[in-house]
Structure formats: structure tokens, C-alpha cells
Amino acid sequence: MAAKFPTTAPTVYTDKSTANDVGDTGHWDGTDANQVKAEIVAVAAKVGVDGDASPSSHDYKIAQLEARKEAKTGSGTLGTSTATTVTDADVTTSSVVLVQATSSAFQGLDPIPYVSAVNSGSFVLTHGDAAGSETFDYAVVT
Numbered sequence: 001m002a003a004k005f006p007t008t009a010p011t012v013y014t015d016k017s018t019a020n021d022v023g024d025t026g027h028w029d030g031t032d033a034n035q036v037k038a039e040i041v042a043v044a045a046k047v048g049v050d051g052d053a054s055p056s057s058h059d060y061k062i063a064q065l066e067a068r069k070e071a072k073t074g075s076g077t078l079g080t081s082t083a084t085t086v087t088d089a090d091v092t093t094s095s096v097v098l099v100q101a102t103s104s105a106f107q108g109l110d111p112i113p114y115v116s117a118v119n120s121g122s123f124v125l126t127h128g129d130a131a132g133s134e135t136f137d138y139a140v141v142t
Contacts, residue, residue, distance in 0.1 A: 003035075003042035072140045078106065078113065078130040087122045088140060096141045097123045106134035 048057025055061075072090040091097065097115045101107045113127035113136070127134075 003038040006042065006046050069142050072142075073137065074140070075102070075135065075137045077132065078109075078125065078127060078134040078136070080130055080132040082127060082129060083116070084113075084125045084127065084130070085122050086125065086138065089121055090140045090142065091118060091121055091123055092142055093118060093120055094142065095123075098139045098141070099125065100137045101134075102137055103133065103135045105131065106136050109134065 046058060048054060048059030052059040074088055076086050078084045095118055097118055099115060106113060109128035109130060111128055113125045115123055116126035117124040
């Protein structure tokens, strides 16, 4: 017997009998039991077991979400030069660093600050001559 789940919610069967007569058609029979079994198996396949490797199981999908790294954030101030190195242990050579100005002085530099290098444990912002008061926030995505 094929399960209705996951396209249809499983049917919950109830004992419809008023007597203990096995011949009463209101009793559960093998068909009812097989249908309930099929529904339970379908639900278990969809949910999955701990460490399930089936890409369609919820356990697998939740594990994939839990394995994702969160973006780490920070803030900084440009140094009084044309390049500022920002040290952050979350930065790797494969990181993407996103920078956002938090002061108008940051945006007024020529050239506008940009990420010119990403190293293990740091990144470099290249920019016009800074006064040391230009502030920014950043996000590191690994």
C-alpha cells in the first residue's frame, strides 16, 4: 500500500467497532494496519534519522544549515596613510570582505576605500590620504 504522505497528510484511523466481533467491518483490518505502517515509514523517511545522508530528509537539510558559517562583523578606523590593515582572526584567504562607511569622511576620500588584499587573519583597505577619523563597519564571509 502506498503512503499518502508527504503529498497528503496521513489519515488517522480509529476503531469504529461497537463489539469485539472480528467479522465486524468497523474493526481495523490488515488494510488499515498496512496503511498506517506505510504512513509511518513515509514520515520517517521525510524526517530522517540522526546523521541521515539522504538529501531529501529534514535531518540532512538541518545539518546543512547548521554547518553554514555566520558572517562575522567588526568595525574600524582608517589609519593616517593610504592603506590600512585590519587584523581579524576570522579572515581567511578565501573570505569575502564587505565594507560600509560609517562616517562621511570615509566616503569623501579619493580613491574611495576598497579591499585591496585579503590574507589569513587580516585584510587591507587601500584609500586616499586619511586623517585617521574615517570609520567603517565590515562583514567577513567565509
